[in-house]
Amino acid sequence: MSNVTVCARFRPRSSKEFRDHNDGVCVRGIDAETFVFQDDKEDELTFSLDRVFYEESPQAAVYEFLALPIMRDAVNAINGTIITYGQTGAGKTYSMEGPGIQDCDEHNKGLLQRVVDGMFAQISSLQDIARYTVKLSMPSLSINEFISNSLRDLLDLSKGNIQIKETKTQGILLSGVTEVPVSDSAEALQHLCTGLANRAVGETQMNMSSSRSHCAYFLTIQQDSVKDKRVKTGKLILVDLAGSEKADKTGAEGRVLEEAKTINKSLSALGNVINALTSGSPSKASHIPYRDSKLTRVLQDALGGNSRMALLCCCSPSTSNASETLSTLRFGMRAKHIKASPRASEVKFAKSQEEPSSATKDEKCGRILEKMKERISNEDIKMLEEVFIHEGIISSLDSVEDVESAYEDIVSKTIQSLQQAIEELQLKVQKLETENKGIQEQALRNQEPGPVGKMSRFISSWYASFFTS
Numbered sequence: 507m508s509n510v511t512v513c514a515r516f517r518p519r520s521s522k523e524f525r526d527h528n529d530g531v532c533v534r535g536i537d538a539e540t541f542v543f544q545d546d547k548e549d550e551l552t553f554s555l556d557r558v559f560y561e562e563s564p565q566a567a568v569y570e571f572l573a574l575p576i577m578r579d580a581v582n583a584i585n586g587t588i589i590t591y592g593q594t595g596a597g598k599t600y601s602m603e604g605p606g607i608q609d610c611d612e613h614n615k616g617l618l619q620r621v622v623d624g625m626f627a628q629i630s631s632l633q634d635i636a637r638y639t640v641k642l643s644m645p646s647l648s649i650n651e652f653i654s655n656s657l658r659d660l661l662d663l664s665k666g667n668i669q670i671k672e673t674k675t676q677g678i679l680l681s682g683v684t685e686v687p688v689s690d691s692a693e694a695l696q697h698l699c700t701g702l703a704n705r706a707v708g709e710t711q712m713n714m715s716s717s718r719s720h721c722a723y724f725l726t727i728q729q730d731s732v733k734d735k736r737v738k739t740g741k742l743i744l745v746d747l748a749g750s751e752k753a754d755k756t757g758a759e760g761r762v763l764e765e766a767k768t769i770n771k772s773l774s775a776l777g778n779v780i781n782a783l784t785s786g787s788p789s790k791a792s793h794i795p796y797r798d799s800k801l802t803r804v805l806q807d808a809l810g811g812n813s814r815m816a817l818l819c820c821c822s823p824s825t826s827n828a829s830e831t832l833s834t835l836r837f838g839m840r841a842k843h844i845k846a847s848p849r850a851s852e853v854k855f856a857k858s859q860e861e862p863s864s865a866t867k868d869e870k871c872g873r874i875l876e877k878m879k880e881r882i883s884n885e886d887i888k889m890l891e892e893v894f895i896h897e898g899i900i901s902s903l904d905s906v907e908d909v910e911s912a913y914e915d916i917v918s919k920t921i922q923s924l925q926q927a928i929e930e931l932q933l934k935v936q937k938l939e940t941e942n943k944g945i946q947e948q949a950l951r952n953q954e955p956g957p958v959g960k961m962s963r964f965i966s967s968w969y970a971s972f973f974t975s
């Protein structure tokens with residue numbers, strides 16, 4: 507078990523922070539791992555993380571500490587995920603892309619360009635040992651799509667809603683997402699540029715190029731061993747989250763305000779998953795609410811298990827953002843306690859090295875489909891999947907979305923019919939109450955006779971007493 511690597515990065519103060527708040531800072535560095543944070547009430551809290559990058563820290567330092575080891579492992583078929591998290595305008599996209607994905611100098615290059623460069627450099631040094639194929643995909647949870655609850659493919663916007671599937675053998679899969687083969691850094695950057703141009707951006711007062719979407723960069727690195735024909739695959743995911751924001755501070759209103767609420771909601775879902783993963787006794791399997799948002803669903807494997815993970819908590823050092831910085835740091839401290847068990851994935855495809863027969867038919871088909879995916883298009887794979895299910899070769903590689911929506915359907919239908927039954931019951935109760943009231947009144951009237959009845963009763967009793975006396 508290893509822990510998640512958690513680092514904090516404090517960006518340089520912005521001109522607005524200088525102008526509005528002089529040079530007040532809420533952070534005092536102690537060393538490369540520890541700093542003192544001063545909150546709104548001037549109370550001091552000491553934080554210790556795996557590494558702290560202060561205002562002057564170069565992009566290369568962040569890459570070398572945070573991303574390089576994970577990239578190296580991914581080339582060796584150990585999955586890895588790198589996430590930038592923090593308040594809007596805190597430096598997440600800057601850390602990921604630098605000032606621009608293509609037009610930035612060596613010094614300013616972000617994690618993305620450095621990871622791609624480093625990965626191809628490592629691959630070329632291993633050419634004698636294995637043949638590598640790298641594929642890139644860029645799913646994005648943009649805000650408009652959040653509302654209609656869909657996941658977008660930034661490399662092909664014509665694909666509407668990317669389905670999330672879960673299989674026993676491969677975990678979470680994004681069915682039908684475009685995976686472009688990339689053979690060198692330049693080609694990868696070209697595709698990244700196309701994808702990023704499609705990423706939704708809006709404007710807030712706080713950050714004029716604010717990311718209004720959570721964007722993930724998936725690099726799937728497959729190695730075919732020259733010696734023994736084994737195939738291994740490592741998945742490297744870089745995630746640039748959209749930033750949380752306080753509407754009153756950023757001046758967000760209308761559509762932008764709605765977007766901010768949606769972003770905050772999905773980030774809360776991420777926080778809830780991390781809380782669930784890090785609280786409770788490890789022996790007790792507790793419920794982890796991955797399904798509460800698409801973001802946590804896409805990151806399920808990275809958060810919950812077979813993946814190395816690094817989190818960069820991006821913060822403003824200005825006193826004006828102290829409360830947001832504190833909440834980002836608390837998020838990071840919590841994530842530090844997630845336990846991960848990354849291990850190399852491996853598929854053997856030589857006949858003598860087939861998987862043990864204990865694998866189910868569905869699992870085997872899943873593996874065959876995955877293998878074929880490397881050679882033929884996703885559409886063909888989808889068709890094959892349907893044919894397999896239709897012919898009864900596999901039961902179903904169920905789409906989680908389908909199951910979820912069917913479940914929601916049944917739940918809402920049940921609720922509807924229950925509500926109808928309650929309404930009918932209420933009407934019946936009302937009717938019965940009215941009838942009951944009428945009967946009671948009638949009974950009372952029968953018990954208490956009118957003046958004529960009273961007189962006749964008096965006469966008959968007088969008459970009786972007269973004859974008996």
Ligand SMILES: Nc1ncnc2c1ncn2[C@@H]1O[C@H](COP(=O)(O)OP(=O)(O)OP(=O)(O)O)[C@@H](O)[C@H]1O
Nearest residue numbers: 517518594595596597598599600713716717748749
């Ligand atoms: N380490 C840094 N060095 C220099 N400038 C930085 C640094 N970090 C951030 N900036 C600048 O701060 C501004 C906001 O950064 P960025 O766009 O990365 O924020 P963000 O966290 O991605 O915000 P959002 O959540 O709104 O997308 C940008 O102008 C960026 O260039």
Ligand SMILES: [Mg+2]
Nearest residue numbers: 598599716717
């Ligand atoms: Mg951003």
